[in-house]
Amino acid sequence: MKFCPNCAAILTIKIPADDSRERHVCEACGSIHYQNPRNVVGSIPVYGDQVLLCRRAIEPRHGYWTLPAGFMELGESTSHGAARETLEEAGAVVRVGPLYSLLNVPHAEQVHMFYLATMAYPEFSAGEESLEVALFHEHEIPWGELAFPTVKQTLEWFFADRAAGVLSGEFHVRSRDVLPSERI
Amino acid sequence: MKFCPNCAAILTIKIPADDSRERHVCEACGSIHYQNPRNVVGSIPVYGDQVLLCRRAIEPRHGYWTLPAGFMELGESTSHGAARETLEEAGAVVRVGPLYSLLNVPHAEQVHMFYLATMAYPEFSAGEESLEVALFHEHEIPWGELAFPTVKQTLEWFFADRAAGVLSGEFHVRSRDVLPSERI
Ligand SMILES: [Zn+2]
Ligand SMILES: [Zn+2]
Known part of the structure; x- marks a missing residue:
């Protein structure tokens, strides 16, 4: 997962505020793309x-x-x-x-x-x-x-x-x- | 989900070959993006x-x-x-x-x-x-x-x-x- 499915911007891997794990975060549109089993x-x-x-x-x-x-x-x-x-x-x-x-x-x-x-x-x-x-x-x-x-x-x-x-x-x-x- | 997370191309919603359900398909890179509970x-x-x-x-x-x-x-x-x-x-x-x-x-x-x-x-x-x-x-x-x-x-x-x-x-x-x- 490299690009934001919502806006096509390049995703950043970082720990969002109020979270404890690295996520795929879009700095452009603000969405967080969780991955789950x-x-x-x-x-x-x-x-x-x-x-x-x-x-x-x-x-x-x-x-x-x-x-x-x-x-x-x-x-x-x-x-x-x-x-x-x-x-x-x-x-x-x-x-x-x-x-x-x-x-x-x-x-x-x-x-x-x-x-x-x-x-x-x-x-x-x-x-x-x-x-x-x-x-x-x-x-x-x-x-x-x-x-x-x-x-x-x-x-x-x-x-x-x-x-x-x-x-x-x-x-x-x-x-x-x-x-x-x-x-x- | 509008854009391909792998290559940023616009996704198509279609039924892939050998499938029976509509999926988010990338015509550019060939990937299929499944969504599950x-x-x-x-x-x-x-x-x-x-x-x-x-x-x-x-x-x-x-x-x-x-x-x-x-x-x-x-x-x-x-x-x-x-x-x-x-x-x-x-x-x-x-x-x-x-x-x-x-x-x-x-x-x-x-x-x-x-x-x-x-x-x-x-x-x-x-x-x-x-x-x-x-x-x-x-x-x-x-x-x-x-x-x-x-x-x-x-x-x-x-x-x-x-x-x-x-x-x-x-x-x-x-x-x-x-x-x-x-x-x-
Ligand atoms: Zn985005
Ligand atoms: Zn693609």
């Missing part, structure tokens, strides 16, 4: 004892498997975004349940949130951002070909919680921070 | 059976009471942001517990998240953005002078859950969308 919202689409995954047709991690998820858009809620991404990427209509995991990825300036979701029918199809979409039993999950640490962690928590029988009751959101060094 | 992170600071609130020294809602909360910054996690805001606005060091509420405010392009938090000592002080800070028993909460619907809803959930004895066990995140028409 973005939310990635997705679902864990469950059909019976299977989970729906998408193989990515786009970078990053082209060809790797992911839970359906994407950037939250203006004007929608986190759960609506999760349902929308599931429909767009996996062609699946889901009933969205409770928030299941919240993973902070500070080095990517992102927060990832996954909702439990159920599919009434095994109907799905690859959207434009997916090469293929498929249902997996736990023993079929392509653990070595998952796209992101947040997807791997969410699936690990999910299968452990399912085995422990806690998903049908109350539970805290599963949450942790992802480190820059984490690789699949 | 921002997270507001805060805490419910609990000392014994009291909750800590701040009276706002800034707009919007100058003079009204709020839970300590503010915009999540780049490079931090949601829980770190909640602890930071609690220290900055209320001068209180808290131990942050589980995520308690997640409220979508689509018309404000915001997601509000509040963490349960405990204070080891009744030590607090008004930060620059607060006129005063005080501990409240449930019957003392200034319900008619709260700053935001998300704060009111979170406090209502909190006291109901505390009365029901569920806060010490597992619980789903309390979550709903706030409507544009909602007023305190």
Whole structure:
């Protein structure tokens, strides 16, 4: 960010009055341009004892498997975004349940949130951002070909919680921070 | 957003290839400038059976009471942001517990998240953005002078859950969308 989106003047990086952090400040029009983390919202689409995954047709991690998820858009809620991404990427209509995991990825300036979701029918199809979409039993999950640490962690928590029988009751959101060094 | 933050050219609003929504696109340098909701992170600071609130020294809602909360910054996690805001606005060091509420405010392009938090000592002080800070028993909460619907809803959930004895066990995140028409 070099130029003011409001007036095209060159921006200054400085700490505004009444602030404690450096911001992109426009001396010409007086505006301050804050930057904030973005939310990635997705679902864990469950059909019976299977989970729906998408193989990515786009970078990053082209060809790797992911839970359906994407950037939250203006004007929608986190759960609506999760349902929308599931429909767009996996062609699946889901009933969205409770928030299941919240993973902070500070080095990517992102927060990832996954909702439990159920599919009434095994109907799905690859959207434009997916090469293929498929249902997996736990023993079929392509653990070595998952796209992101947040997807791997969410699936690990999910299968452990399912085995422990806690998903049908109350539970805290599963949450942790992802480190820059984490690789699949 | 009128000018490209990268090259200062005038932006075009159009639907990029492989997208389904209008974006701010720069025809000069090819960059696409996405806009996404921002997270507001805060805490419910609990000392014994009291909750800590701040009276706002800034707009919007100058003079009204709020839970300590503010915009999540780049490079931090949601829980770190909640602890930071609690220290900055209320001068209180808290131990942050589980995520308690997640409220979508689509018309404000915001997601509000509040963490349960405990204070080891009744030590607090008004930060620059607060006129005063005080501990409240449930019957003392200034319900008619709260700053935001998300704060009111979170406090209502909190006291109901505390009365029901569920806060010490597992619980789903309390979550709903706030409507544009909602007023305190
Ligand atoms: Zn400007
Ligand atoms: Zn440009």
